Amino acid sequence: MNAERALLVLSRARLPDAVARALLQAWPDPVAALEAARHGGAGRLDAGSRQALMRPDPARLDADLAWLGGGRRRVLACSDPDYPALLAQTPWAPPLLFVDGDVDLLWFPQIAIVGSRRPSAAGRERAFAYAAAFAGAGWAVTSGLAGGIDTQAHLGALTAWRTVAVVGTGPDRVFPPGNTGLQARIAAAGTVVSEHPPGTPAIAAHFPSRNRIIAGLSLATLVVEAALRSGALITARLAAEAGREVFAIPGSPDNPLARGCHRLIRAGAGLVEEPADVVSELAPVAASLADQLRGRLGTAPPRVAAGAAAVQPGPTADHSRLWSALGHDPIPLDVLVQRTGLTVATLSSILLTMELDGQVVVDNGRYARRS
Structure with a gap:
């Protein structure tokens, strides 16, 4: 059983949030967390939860996997590095999140x-x-x-x-x-x-x-x-x-x-x-969150501008190559791959940090320098 299957089985068991969070934090590997739940790690469970853990419905599991396989879809455990940092800081953070779109x-x-x-x-x-x-x-x-x-x-x-x-x-x-x-x-x-x-x-x-x-x-x-x-x-x-x-x-x-x-x-x-009342008040905390995001992506900490979390084009050759490839007319990602020779994964990470600063705008999947 792989990690996705294990998380889907756990999601159908309807464990109390506190129990599921404790399992996933103690066993960050979802397969290990599921095995722990099956062998008493989740404490006393009702008959429905035990049934869902031990004998998951194969048709339901296949349907869940089919949904995950369609597009940019993820199931995130609270122990996953991609789990949103701010939400993780709250006492009520859900143990699992289903995400459809840009995680x-x-x-x-x-x-x-x-x-x-x-x-x-x-x-x-x-x-x-x-x-x-x-x-x-x-x-x-x-x-x-x-x-x-x-x-x-x-x-x-x-x-x-x-x-x-x-x-x-x-x-x-x-x-x-x-x-x-x-x-x-x-x-x-x-x-x-x-x-x-x-x-x-x-x-x-x-x-x-x-x-x-x-x-x-x-x-x-x-x-x-x-x-x-x-x-x-x-x-x-x-x-x-x-x-x-x-x-x-x-x-x-x-x-x-x-x-x-x-x-x-x-x-x-x-x-x-007016909107500026909110943006100006939040600028310092937004900059702090931006630093966490850059650390997660492994990018160099850039300059932060007032009013928004800002990312300047980074000092690496990849950043410079991408910045040169961008223009003021929107460009799809596949064209940027051709122009830069970078992989989609590398481009996505660099574009993400540029977007965070407002250096890049996105319009229907096309990227351009912000005017």
């Missing part, structure tokens, strides 16, 4: 945008505009793919860069169904993340719990519009508990969708009047 994007500095599922017209416009502004400044915008503010945040981010969608279903399911096309766009141009294995349907209890992943991935959470009883306030609370920044946009005292934001501001959340 490296999970290491980028992220701002979560959340709010009402039934926002006002002004709220929709603000979510879209703020997301576009953040993405244009080099930030990844993270939200939950729900209707309303979440949808507008993802759409706004996609106009300028990429976005992360944390879903409460399996990564192959869509809720609400009206966001099917949007989820496909995000998987192609950004990242879709779930703690639930493929095939998991929309279950009410999963949606509040996915808020902890949104908060944990992000350096800050911005609440655009929220009533006093809103799931967005749960995300804001979790962000604060994780030591992250919380911001809110004020509104009219007569607007019920502004009252949750006003409560947050009274409790100490940053009052936001």
Whole structure:
């Protein structure tokens, strides 16, 4: 049994998060972790969990493997070096993540945008505009793919860069169904993340719990519009508990969708009047996260610019060769391979660090120097 199969079997066993995390941290090799679980390392388990560990459903396992084999898909254990660093620092980090899209994007500095599922017209416009502004400044915008503010945040981010969608279903399911096309766009141009294995349907209890992943991935959470009883306030609370920044946009005292934001501001959340209020506040912590990403990629620590985590073209010959090959017109990756003679893996790592600084922009898989 290989590592992917072992992680899929563990995911179907539905072990308590604390138990699964302890197993994977004690046995970073997933095959060893599975064997430990089968031989008592997971403690007392119910009959369903024992059955799933000892005799996994072969049809289900084949279906899960087929999903993993389609495109840029991964299952990440909390012990995996690719597991996002910020999320790993939280006490509620899921033991497993299913990723559809660019796994490296999970290491980028992220701002979560959340709010009402039934926002006002002004709220929709603000979510879209703020997301576009953040993405244009080099930030990844993270939200939950729900209707309303979440949808507008993802759409706004996609106009300028990429976005992360944390879903409460399996990564192959869509809720609400009206966001099917949007989820496909995000998987192609950004990242879709779930703690639930493929095939998991929309279950009410999963949606509040996915808020902890949104908060944990992000350096800050911005609440655009929220009533006093809103799931967005749960995300804001979790962000604060994780030591992250919380911001809110004020509104009219007569607007019920502004009252949750006003409560947050009274409790100490940053009052936001324009996107620059958030970006300037977060620049120092974004630079720190950028250094972690560079260390992970094995690249030289570059200069960091104010307002975004910055990467200048590196000092190596490969960096210089790629920088010379890039122009101001978007170029697909295969052309860059031809121009530089570098492998796709090498190019992807160097381009990632350049994107992080805003030196490179990406448009539908094509790369260009940022003007």
